[in-house]
Structures are given as structure tokens and as C-alpha cells.
């Protein structure tokens with residue numbers, strides 16, 4: 001493979017896709033391109049965080065991505081920094097592509113081709129390094145034409161010189177666990193594997209270890225986080241989001257972008273939900289613990305937040321940072337149609353399975369009784385390194401499901417496109 005070919009890297013969870021991508025990023029940045037020509041993105045903030053990148057939406061400058069390809073192209077053209085990124089990018093990395101919709105993949109290809117003056121070349125000649133496993137979580141938004149996955153995009157095959165499948169699993173080393181995960185990935189319910197999973201239906205024995213809880217539904221994530229917050233001994237500080245603008249744009253911002261009400265206390269586990277400083281790892285998805293509340297010292301006046309004490313977080317990387325309020329906008333070109341101001345944190349003792357795709361955990365406790373859709377059981381189980389670190393409750397084998405289109409892609413389409 002040459003250093004400038006476009007490649008799709010796939011394989012089971014833990015086969016080192018992200019690891020390989022991080023090596024490719026180093027080579028591209030140091031040996032192939034100049035500074036500012038390689039951009040690193042992922043479908044989720046957490047996956048982007050792991051690669052010191054940004055979300056694909058934020059790179060693309062398409063806001064929430066609402067509108068057809070012409071609307072999005074106009075939006076990018078009016079956004080000077082995004083426009084410059086599309087003009088200067090020579091290599092674009094996209095990790096966790098399984099959560100990028102078919103529709104978005106085609107729209108971004110159109111934007112790239114339109115802006116770069118090379119309409120004859122897929123993606124206007126940008127080198128793509130795309131990775132992900134379509135047996136994991138599918139895109140949340142469905143295509144009105146019934147297409148969902150990025151591999152169904154019109155431009156998919158033309159986008160890559162090479163499609164490779166990694167086969168050696170590194171995250172787990174126990175043979176029986178690897179075999180079990182391979183079966184679950186393809187939706188198989190082998191009796192021996194189900195028996196092993198039944199053995200994992202326990203509560204963690206050592207209560208001193210903080211075992212992250214993973215849940216399919218946000219309401220369960222919230223319940224656990226609320227209970228843990230109430231168990232803290234110190235004062236609880238409450239931050240209420242401040243919204244401006246009109247509906248439906250205002251409603252769009254209250255729909256999962258940043259919490260309406262955020263309660264925090266010293267000792268709370270939290271996750272950053274906005275890129276603050278990509279260079280030092282203060283990125284969407286970074287986790288840490290609140291260690292203090294301090295007075296606001298920044299120059300910017302934050303209106304209703306001006307008198308609030310602000311949380312100081314010790315991130316898991318060791319960095320301590322005071323988190324100031326931030327803003328989220330629904331934009332039309334340069335004009336903000338609605339704006340939300342809030343502290344860019346969420347509680348993180350428990351997280352949703354959607355947020356944990358891409359993570360490697362030493363232990364986890366998950367309740368899969370409400371798992372839905374395809375790939376969710378596989379994503380949850382495959383985060384942990386060994387069976388000793390896996391605690392299950394509410395396990396139901398009917399929730400093990402692989403999407404027929406994904407099976408078809410891996411059995412036929414991908415196999416025939418791979419180059420050796």
C-alpha cells in the first residue's frame with residue numbers, strides 16, 4: 001500500500017483499528033504532508049478524543065447536519081474556518097464510521113468534490129483513512145430511502161483504493177472469550193457461549209473499585225448518575241442552561257446537546273462534552289473527577305453564569321482545568337438561530353453504550369435487558385479485556401443480533417473488494 005492511498009480498515013472490536021489509525025496519522029503528519037493538511041475525526045466525541053481529533057460534524061462545519069447536500073454546502077461556504085479546512089485538507093481520518101449514516105457520507109463527499117475544484121475525483125482528491133466495524137452500533141438517524149450504513153453510500157467503493165479487514169484480536173487474550181465475542185458479533189447464540197455469559201451475571205465483589213456502568217438507555221444512565229451524586233457528602237451546585245432563539249431550533253438544542261439542568265459536586269465523575277483545547281486533550285469525551293469549585297477568572301462575561309462558582313476537573317490524563325460555560329448554536333450561515341449556554345460537562349459514573357463504542361475497559365457492569373437494535377450487546381461485551389472483569393445483569397440472548405445487510409457486506413461485498 002502506498003502512503004497516499006485511501007483505505008478502509010475494518011475488523012472485530014479490539015483488532016487494533018484505532019491503534020493502526022494512530023500509527024497512520026503519525027506517518028501522514030510527519031512523513032507525507034505539511035502541518036495543517038491532515039485532519040483527524042471520528043463519529044463520536046469520545047472516539048475523536050482517543051485520537052486527539054474532533055468530531056466529523058465539527059470538522060465539516062455542518063452544524064447538526066440538517067438539510068440536503070446543497071444546504072450543507074452553502075453552510076460550509078459561509079463558515080470561513082470550515083471552508084478553509086476543506087480547502088487545505090489532504091488526508092482525512094474518520095474513525096468509528098459505523099455510526100456515520102450513508103446519507104451523511106454521500107453529502108460530505110459531495111461537499112469535498114464541490115469545494116476542491118476536482119469534481120472528477122472522489123472526495124475532490126482527499127486521501128481517506130476510514131476505520132470501523134459495521135457489526136457495532138449503526139447510525140442513529142435512518143435514511144428516508146431505507147439506506148443506513150456508510151457502505152451503502154453511492155460513493156463508498158470509489159472512495160477507497162483498498163479495503164482491509166484485521167483479524168487478530170488484541171483487546172482480549174482468552175480464547176474462549178474471543179470465540180464468544182466472534183459469535184455474538186455475527187448474531188450467533190451458541191449454547192456454550194450463553195452458559196459462559198450466565199456465569200458473568202453477578203454484582204462486582206469489591207465495592208472499592210469504581211466499575212463503570214454501561215446502559216442501553218439514557219434514562220438508566222441518568223438514574224445511576226443521580227443516585228451517585230446524591231451519595232456525595234459535599235455541596236451540590238446546580239447549573240441551568242440558558243437558551244435564546246425560537247423553536248424549532250431552540251428545541252433542537254434542548255434535545256441532548258447539553259443538559260437542561262446539570263448538578264455537580266466534589267468527587268463527581270464527569271465527561272467533557274465540548275472541544276476546549278484539542279492540543280492538550282481537553283476534548284469532547286475526556287473524563288475526570290471534580291476536585292473543586294472556584295470563582296470565574298476568565299475575561300469573557302457569561303451573563304447569568306457570571307456569579308456561579310465553576311467546577312475544576314482533574315482529567316484522567318492528570319491535567320486540571322476550570323470548566324467555563326460554553327455555547328452551542330443552530331446556525332444558518334453566519335447567523336445563530338438559537339443558542340444554548342451551559343457548563344460543558346455531564347455526569348459519567350454511568351454512560352450509555354452509544355458513548356462507549358471504541359473504549360477499552362478493565363472492568364464493566366452492564367444491564368442489557370433493554371438492549372435494542374443491532375450490535376449493542378456486542379459493543380458492550382467487547383469493551384472489557386477479560387471475562388473476570390465482566391459483570392452482567394438482565395442478560396437476554398434474544399438481544400444478540402447482527403444486521404442482515406452487515407452480514408451480507410462482510411460475507412460478500414467486502415471480501416470481493418479486498419486487495420492483498
Ligand SMILES: Nc1ncnc2c1ncn2[C@@H]1O[C@H](COP(=O)(O)OP(=O)(O)OP(=O)(O)O)[C@@H](O)[C@H]1O
Pocket residue numbers: 011012013014015016017018019020133170171357358359360382
Ligand atoms: N498491534 C497491537 N499490538 C498490541 N496491542 C494492540 C495492537 N493493536 C491494538 N492493541 C491494543 O488492543 C486494544 C484495542 O485496540 P483498538 O482500540 O485499536 O481496537 P479497535 O479495533 O479500534 O476496537 P473497537 O472496534 O472496539 O474500537 C488497545 O488496548 C490497544 O492498545
